[in-house]
Amino acid sequence: MGALSIGIGGAAGDGLARCGDILARTGTRLGLHAYAYNSYQSVIRGGHIWLTLRMGEDKVRSHGDHLNLLIALNQDTLERHAPQVEAGGWIVYAADRLTCPERLPGKDVNLLGMPVKELLKPLGKVPPVMQNSVLVGAAAHLLGLDPAVLEGVTGDIYAGKPVEVIAHNVDATRAGHAHARQHTAALNTGWAFSRTARPFLTGNQAMALGALAAGCKFYAAYPMTPVSNILHYLAAHGPDFGMVVKQCEDEIAVIHTAIGAGYAGVRAMCATSGGGFALMSEAVGFAGMIEAPVVIVEGQRAGPSTGVPTKTEQGDLNQVFGASQGDYPRAILAPVDTADAFGSVAEAFNLAERFQMPVIVMSDLALAEHYETVEHTDLDWDMPIDRGERVDDVAEADGYLRYRLTPSGVSPRALPGTPRAAHIAASDEHDEAGILLSDVFASPPMRRKMHEKRMRKLEAVAAQLPPPERYGASRPEVLLIGWGSTGGVIREAVDLLSERGVVAGQMQVKYLLPFPTGAMLEAIDTARRTVVVENNLTGQFARYLRAETGHRAHGLVLRYDGEPFTPGYIAERAQAVLTGRSQPLALSEGEARECAYHYIRSRLGDMAWPATLRRVGEHVYGEPAWEARLEGRDDGHDMGLLVIGADTGAVLALHHPIPRTQEAAHGHA
Amino acid sequence: MATLELPIETYDGPVDPDWCPACGDFGVLKALKQAAGSLGIRPDDMLVVSGIGCSSNLPGFIHAYGVHGLHGRAVPLATGAHLANTDLTVVITGGDGDGYGIGLGHMLHAMRRNLNLTYVVMNNQVYGLTTGQASPTTGLEVVTKSTPRGNPELPLNPLAMALAAGCGYVARGFSGDVAQMAGLIAGGMRHRGFALVDVFSPCVTYNHLNTYPYFRERVYKLEEAGHDPADLAAAMRAAGESERLPTGLFYQVERPSYADREPALADGPPVKRPIKGNGDAFRSLIAAMC
Ligand SMILES: Cc1ncc(C[n+]2csc(CCOP(=O)(O)OP(=O)(O)O)c2C)c(N)n1
Ligand code: SF4
Numbered sequence: 001m002g003a004l005s006i007g008i009g010g011a012a013g014d015g016l017a018r019c020g021d022i023l024a025r026t027g028t029r030l031g032l033h034a035y036a037y038n039s040y041q042s043v044i045r046g047g048h049i050w051l052t053l054r055m056g057e058d059k060v061r062s063h064g065d066h067l068n069l070l071i072a073l074n075q076d077t078l079e080r081h082a083p084q085v086e087a088g089g090w091i092v093y094a095a096d097r098l099t100c101p102e103r104l105p106g107k108d109v110n111l112l113g114m115p116v117k118e119l120l121k122p123l124g125k126v127p128p129v130m131q132n133s134v135l136v137g138a139a140a141h142l143l144g145l146d147p148a149v150l151e152g153v154t155g156d157i158y159a160g161k162p163v164e165v166i167a168h169n170v171d172a173t174r175a176g177h178a179h180a181r182q183h184t185a186a187l188n189t190g191w192a193f194s195r196t197a198r199p200f201l202t203g204n205q206a207m208a209l210g211a212l213a214a215g216c217k218f219y220a221a222y223p224m225t226p227v228s229n230i231l232h233y234l235a236a237h238g239p240d241f242g243m244v245v246k247q248c249e250d251e252i253a254v255i256h257t258a259i260g261a262g263y264a265g266v267r268a269m270c271a272t273s274g275g276g277f278a279l280m281s282e283a284v285g286f287a288g289m290i291e292a293p294v295v296i297v298e299g300q301r302a303g304p305s306t307g308v309p310t311k312t313e314q315g316d317l318n319q320v321f322g323a324s325q326g327d328y329p330r331a332i333l334a335p336v337d338t339a340d341a342f343g344s345v346a347e348a349f350n351l352a353e354r355f356q357m358p359v360i361v362m363s364d365l366a367l368a369e370h371y372e373t374v375e376h377t378d379l380d381w382d383m384p385i386d387r388g389e390r391v392d393d394v395a396e397a398d399g400y401l402r403y404r405l406t407p408s409g410v411s412p413r414a415l416p417g418t419p420r421a422a423h424i425a426a427s428d429e430h431d432e433a434g435i436l437l438s439d440v441f442a443s444p445p446m447r448r449k450m451h452e453k454r455m456r457k458l459e460a461v462a463a464q465l466p467p468p469e470r471y472g473a474s475r476p477e478v479l480l481i482g483w484g485s486t487g488g489v490i491r492e493a494v495d496l497l498s499e500r501g502v503v504a505g506q507m508q509v510k511y512l513l514p515f516p517t518g519a520m521l522e523a524i525d526t527a528r529r530t531v532v533v534e535n536n537l538t539g540q541f542a543r544y545l546r547a548e549t550g551h552r553a554h555g556l557v558l559r560y561d562g563e564p565f566t567p568g569y570i571a572e573r574a575q576a577v578l579t580g581r582s583q584p585l586a587l588s589e590g591e592a593r594e595c596a597y598h599y600i601r602s603r604l605g606d607m608a609w610p611a612t613l614r615r616v617g618e619h620v621y622g623e624p625a626w627e628a629r630l631e632g633r634d635d636g637h638d639m640g641l642l643v644i645g646a647d648t649g650a651v652l653a654l655h656h657p658i659p660r661t662q663e664a665a666h667g668h669a
Numbered sequence: 670m671a672t673l674e675l676p677i678e679t680y681d682g683p684v685d686p687d688w689c690p691a692c693g694d695f696g697v698l699k700a701l702k703q704a705a706g707s708l709g710i711r712p713d714d715m716l717v718v719s720g721i722g723c724s725s726n727l728p729g730f731i732h733a734y735g736v737h738g739l740h741g742r743a744v745p746l747a748t749g750a751h752l753a754n755t756d757l758t759v760v761i762t763g764g765d766g767d768g769y770g771i772g773l774g775h776m777l778h779a780m781r782r783n784l785n786l787t788y789v790v791m792n793n794q795v796y797g798l799t800t801g802q803a804s805p806t807t808g809l810e811v812v813t814k815s816t817p818r819g820n821p822e823l824p825l826n827p828l829a830m831a832l833a834a835g836c837g838y839v840a841r842g843f844s845g846d847v848a849q850m851a852g853l854i855a856g857g858m859r860h861r862g863f864a865l866v867d868v869f870s871p872c873v874t875y876n877h878l879n880t881y882p883y884f885r886e887r888v889y890k891l892e893e894a895g896h897d898p899a900d901l902a903a904a905m906r907a908a909g910e911s912e913r914l915p916t917g918l919f920y921q922v923e924r925p926s927y928a929d930r931e932p933a934l935a936d937g938p939p940v941k942r943p944i945k946g947n948g949d950a951f952r953s954l955i956a957a958m959c
Contacts, residue, residue, distance in 0.1 A: 029959065197959040205958070212951060215944035217933075218753055237954060239932040241946030242939055244752050249778040253745035256738070260718075260749025263736060264757070265940040268749065286739050381951050385944055415940065416734035416750065416757055422712045424728050424735035427721070433683060436729055436737075440687045 003033075003056030004189065005066045006139065007081055010073030012047050015129040018157060019071065019136050020051045022173075024200060025153045026145045027055045028373055031194030035488075036371040037063040039311075039563060048076055048597075055143075057191055061337070061488030063370070065568035068187075069142060071135050072098060075633070079609050080597065085109045090187070092138050092180075094131050112180060114138055119175040123168050133169045137176025144186040146193070147177045199374055203341040203367035203485070204229040206374070207297060210345030211269050212241050213381050216295075218261035218268035220246045220254045225309045226365035227271040227299035251276035255283040255296065263292040263425065265415035267349050271297035274316045275306070281323045284358050288328025288454065290425040291403070291411070293352035293359075293388075295345065300364040302562045311562025312365035314484060314535035317544065320360055321513070329355065329409075329457045332513040334362040336469065336487030339378035340510065341367060346383045354388040355457045356413060362512070364535065366564035367485035388413065394420040401432040405449055409456030458514050465511045467519035472498065476505030478574055479527030481553065483509040483534065483541050486565055490533055493570035502575065509541075515548045524551050531574050533557040535565065558583065561591075586646040589613060592626035595644050599651050600630070607632060608639045608655070619645040620652055630655055674709025677702045682730040693870030693881075694724050694791050696844030698731065701760065701789065703851035705733070708758075708858055716757045718747040720772060722764035723798045724791035724870065741771030744779045747786050754940040755785070755928050758858055765792040769805040769825050780836040780863050785926045787857035787864045790827065791844075793872035794879045801875030811878060828908035828919055831865045832901065838864035839904065839920040843888050844871065845881055846916070853918060862926040869914070884914065891917035 006023060010016045017038065024034045036053045052063040070085050072078040072093040078100050082091055087108035091100060095113025105111065116131045123130070133154065140150045151170050158166045201209075208230050211219065219238060221231040231247065238245045244261075248254045254270045261268035272280065277298045287294050300316040302308035320332060331351050335344035341363065348359040389412040394400040402423040404411040411432075414421035424430075428438040429447050437443050437450075469487070472494040482490040487508045497504035507523045509516070524530055532542040532553040537560040542553045555577030557570050573583055587595065596610035610628035619625035624646045630639035640655030680702040688694050705715055715733040719725035721740035728735030734757075738746045743761045751759045761768075768776055768790045779786060795813060796802040802815035806827065810819040831839045838860040842850030850868060857864030869884045896917065897903060904920035928934050936942060 199955050199958040201958045209951070209954065212946060212954075215946065217939035217942070218749065220749070237950070240950045242933055242936065242942050243946070244931060244933040244939060246748075246752065248745065249774055252742060253748075253775055253778070256742045256745035257749035257752075260736070260746040260751075261753040261939075262749070263746075264716075264750040264753035266753040267944070268753070282739055283742065290736065376955070379955055381948050387944070415754075416716045417713060417754060417940075419713050422732055422734050424737055426729065426735075426737035427739055428737060434729075435684055436726070439726070441684070 002058070003054050003060050003064065004068045004143070004187070005064050006053045006055070006069040006071065007067045008051045008053070008071045008073065009077030009081055010049060011076070012049050014049070014073045015132050016049055016051055016073055019132045020053050022136050022150070022153055022157050023139060024053050024055070024371065025157070026140060026150045027143070028200045029149050029153060029195070029197045030146060031196050032056060032191065033058060033060045033198070033373045034200055034371070035060040035063055035373075037366065037564065038369065048080070050081070060372070061492050062565070062567055065566045069139060071139055073132065073135070074098070079104065080593070090142055092135050092142070094135065097131070110184070112138055112142070112184065114176060114179060119179055120172060123171055126168050126172075130168060130172050133172035134176035137173035138180035140173070141177045141180035142184070142187050144189050144191065147174065150177065199376065199379060200371055201338065201374065202229065202369055202371050203335070203338050203363055204369065205233055206338050206341040206379070207271075207345045207361070207363065208233040209379055210342040212237070212243070213342075213379070213383055214346040214349040215267050215385060216269050216349065217242055217266035218244050218246070218258060220248055220257040220268070220270045222248055222251050222254050222272065222276060224273045224276050226301055226368040227273060227297060227363070229368070230271045230297065251279040252283065255280040255294070258294050259283060259287045259292050262287070262294040262352070263290065263416075267293070267353070269295040269297065269345070271299060273299050273301050274303050274319060277316065277319065277323070282325075284330065284360070285324030285326055285328045286427050287358040288324070288330055289427050291356035291454065292425070293356055295348045295352050296358060296360045297345070298360055298362050299368045300362065302560070308562045310365070312535060312564050313560060313562065314364055315537070315540065315560070316362070317512070317536070317540040320362060321544070327451070327455060329357045329454050330513065331355070331357070331359045331461055331511070332362060333359065334484030334510055334512055335367065336484060336508045336510050338367065338372040339374040340487070342379050343383070344510070350384070350386040351461060354386050355410060355461055356388060357457065362484055364485050390414070391421060392418060394418070396420065402434050403430060403432050403450065403453070405432055405453050408460055409453045462514035465514065465516065467516050468507050468509045468511070468523070470505065470507055470523065472505035473503045474505070474526060475503075476527045477503040478529045478531055478578055479505045479507055479523065480570065480574060481507045481509070481530055481532045481545070483512065486533060486535065489565045489567055490570060492567035493574065496567045496571040497574060500571065500575070502578070504574070517548050520545065520549050521551070524549065529554045529578060531555045531557055531577050533565065533570055535559050556583070586624070587626065587644065587649060589626070592628070592644050592646070595649060595651065596628040596642050599642055599653065604655070607634075609633055610642070611636070616643070619643055619650065621645055621648055621650060623647040673703070673706040675706045675711070677706050680705055680712060680732045682732050684729065686730040687726070688723060689874045691873045692723065693793060693844035693868070693872065694727065696847050696850065697724070697762070697789060697791050697868055697870055698727055700842065700847045700850035700854055701727070701762070702731065703847065704854035704858060707851065707855050710758050710858070714757060716747070716750055716759045718743045718750065718759065718761050720763045720767035721798070722767045722796070724762065724764040724793070725767055727762040741767050742775070743767065744772060744775035744786070744788070748779065748784055751784060751786060752928065752931070752934070752939070754938045755934060756938050756941075759786050760858065761786055761788040763790060764797065765790060765794060765806045766796045766804045769827055773805070777830075777834045780831060780834040780865070782927045783837060783862035783924055785862055785928055787854065787860070787866065789854060789866045789868060791870035792827065792867050793870050793876055794824075795872050795876040797872045797875055808878070826908060827865070827867050829905060832905055832908060832920055836865050837862045837922045837924055840864070840866045840918045841916045842866055842868040843884055843916050844868060845885060849890065849916065856918060860921065861929075862924060887912070887914040888916050889913055891915045891919065
């Protein structure tokens, strides 16, 4: 069997992340590959959290389209996700707390209702979250994971907690595992378990490690989802590597502190999301102007404005291209997966120092926060380091020209403190010595030559960058073109299309600026049809591709609901493009159900649920609609109807008034 | 001024200032050179950082390392350079618009962080470079290009603000008294932590109210009035004076600087340390992810 998907759902505060962590680390320690994506909301407690963990013997590149094993920590999860479990799959839940309505699971789906209270009785009085360990133990049995390794991981994950907490959790997992084994056989996964563990980490962690390996000595940040974890990680570990980690008062301060540190001669990095990057904008061009190296991570999240702070998007491309006034040299990199996130940061430092310019590394929430196994060799401590041309001493005073007009455009750098090389680095236009051209010493030709010198650096950058990665058929019927973090999921979509008999290929763009125009045109020439795949509403990259190559993609696969792509989502829509159908915009059944849940949770609290959903003729706007019948959670009594317009999404409520019971709490934004 | 360790010409810049003749900023430039000379700071070890404004052009007129940054952003820029290389003497120069207007937030945080930076504000109570609009220190009801019917806002009191923000070195100079100002700047450079030297630096072109004669009539020296710079309450009272205008050192207190508390600086300035950190520490981070 290939990879299996495990879904864990509950409310925030249910301890769900830990369940996922324990299962994933048990699997990865046993030699499996894993990929985990947490689709959480911006709430500290309450709300619906859904974690998908996909594991298998081969590299797993996305969280997939399937659900084989459901661990439900609350009733909501059972209701929402039980229908998605595939034939042969399992649903694991606490049978003494939750009930799984019989009509929900599909055919050949097995229920494993655990008598949690009874199993926990021998432990004495323990907190309710202990149910998690029981369910994890049961799931581990179904997946055939070695219980000894499971117990070891459980101990590690709870390390630092009081001994009795660790012991209770280990005992609870053991009890869950034993009970499941008594009642059912394990799934036939066919996994051989090599027992060689790979690192399992997020894109944020990969970037932080990349910075450490690259010798970064200065990191500045202002907290912002989805990149705050880079700050947390480096604050904890950076000082052990001689790294100064500074939380500043705002993003304007962040980037200037980083530029100041880069100017003074250390490798300096900062990270933010779209909103913070907007504040940094003026300074990006400043770094280009004074030719100071700096690495900026832009972790995109769903915009515009505060947007959906905890959801993913690739919507900041226009902003990053448009950052700062005037023309100035810079490179923009978008790592294509977790392993590449490590390497890209390291590469960004080499580019920044060699070419004395800002380098922006574009990530997004999906890449920043999902966990994935990578190979040890992907996280190479001994990567090459290129600090660029430097001047360490100058024989005579006035012999040094900081902004010497050279054929390559690179002028050797003297750091402050270098003897006899004192000069000024100015945001105003300047001559070779750094003297301002903007006031009394105006000189249009010198301005022109200095402007050209800076931009000339990009020619050498373009020449040294490798072409975008190709995957799949060399003469594809459809070439999927993606950029940045979608490298893995598009690759899986290509495989899926091939399975369905479509000759497909992939071109994944990592270097956005300078743009590999030649390589793109060559790739486009090999394909009958091109489809640009990106996580935004307007196809920002497709427009850029057209501007740079003159090629207009034959179709777009877009997603902008805040969720990352899955292979099936891409494959289905790419096929639609091939057959001339357009991307369907009407609400799907699953989406209509989520709309119903949103309405219920925000207006009616916990008392109702959308028991049935059916497609009906007309909404008030004269459009097709979904009709959700509401039932009371307690006794299933009729609570009215919701009619949801399939095109507009407008909700018409015909329910009996029920007092609002739940207070929503905010966080993360 | 006391004897100079290095002659003042040591710091003569590549070009002469292009300020209007008699602009107060000339006095500040001279005082800064004298201060550096009195402490014997080599130009190669000094970094002068500024924002944008007439006053912010100063780094171009002095022989030292300099960064002429963006409007209002000199403080974070200087912060990064300082933390990367704590061996440099870092001085910030700029105007009241730059420091107390657009850049005010940064300045307050630098004060409470006690970063080892000396900030000399050429306070001319007007925006000079942009040809004479109101600044945060322009007086109430004063007519400027942007306040033709009189300024409706109360001026900011930078010294009282600095004292309240926990600044450990608060002083005021006057461009008409270079010797005193040089001493105040030198004191700020020697001070372990953030030092603010606010300077009455008349804009002879756009401010016809706060002129040299205006200040000469009003200034008096705190050191001659028996002021105790360790007395915070007395410093606050002096900062509040508006009829007569005290100059000199208002307040000084020694505290550990930010750099003193930063663990990553324990082994010296980051710029002087090997580029590669600790490989074993890296491998144990990876092991923790398995
Ligand atoms: C972001 C930004 N906004 C506005 C300006 C225009 N500007 C340049 S200098 C200045 C004010 C200068 O006043 P001040 O700092 O008091 O210096 P002075 O010229 O009086 O010495 C302004 C608003 C700019 N350069 N950058
Ligand atoms: S405009 Fe005012 S501040 Fe600017 S140089 Fe002239 S006198 Fe000085």
